[in-house]
Amino acid sequence: MKKLLFVTALAGLAACSSDGTSSYQRLSGPNVLTDTSFEEVYGWGIDPATLTRERAHSGMxxxxxxxAHEYSMTYSVVIGQMSPRKVKKIKLSAWVFLPSENTKAILGVQIVDPDQGYKEVFGDGVKMETVKEYNKWVQVEKVMELPETLAPTHNLKLFLWRAAAVDPVYVDDVRLTIEE
Structure with missing residues (x-):
């Protein structure tokens, strides 16, 4: 009887961890740099105020x-630790929830050179103003070509920047992969 109660409780917890509408499945492999639903935050610098339970595409x-929060927490990795081979292209994908058109935030990728005072050597991202559907989760994607001058010592950063957004912007299920 105790086993049945435990299994039932475990199934109930699993059911509570998703909104039931998401079919998001995490990836793994040598080309996956990060793939998170923010249930785990390995590699992400934590600003607890930007991690929220208000809305989630998958999980909680x-x-x-x-x-009140200009930047979200930031994923940071040294380029040489991402992959043993030279990375030429990356693909950023995520699910975003925008309550209105007043959400001109940017899901940004920045590469900086720590040997030159963290000078930016690359910057790009997904501008939320390109999303035209509101009050629902929408998937966004962008493939970015990286500069030839990329060095293994450079740092890659991934973050959500409020920019000119007036309303809150929510991002979940962020995936950054190496494109062949």
């Missing part, structure tokens, strides 16, 4: 920026 957490 997402990250949010709003007028």
């Amino acid at each position: 957490y997402s990250m949010r920026v709003d007028p």
Whole structure:
């Protein structure tokens, strides 16, 4: 009887961890740099105020920026630790929830050179103003070509920037992969 109760409780917890509408499945492998639903935050610098339970595409957490929080937590990795081979292209994908058109945030990728005072050597991202559907989760993607001058010592950073957003912006299920 105790085993049945335990299994039932475990199934109930699993059912509570998702909104039932997401078919998001995590990837793994040598080309996956990060793939998170924010249930785990390995590699992400934590600003607890931007990790929220207000909305989630999958699981219970997402990250949010709003007028009180200019930047979300940041994923950071040294390029040489990402892959043993030279990375030429990356693909950023995520699910975003925008309550209105007043959400001009950017899901940004930045590469900086620590040997030159963290000078930016690359910057790009997904501009939320390109999303035209509101009050629902929408998938966004962008393939980015990296500069030839990329060095193994450079740092890659991934973050959500509020920019000119007036309303909150939510991001979940962020995936960054190496494109062949």
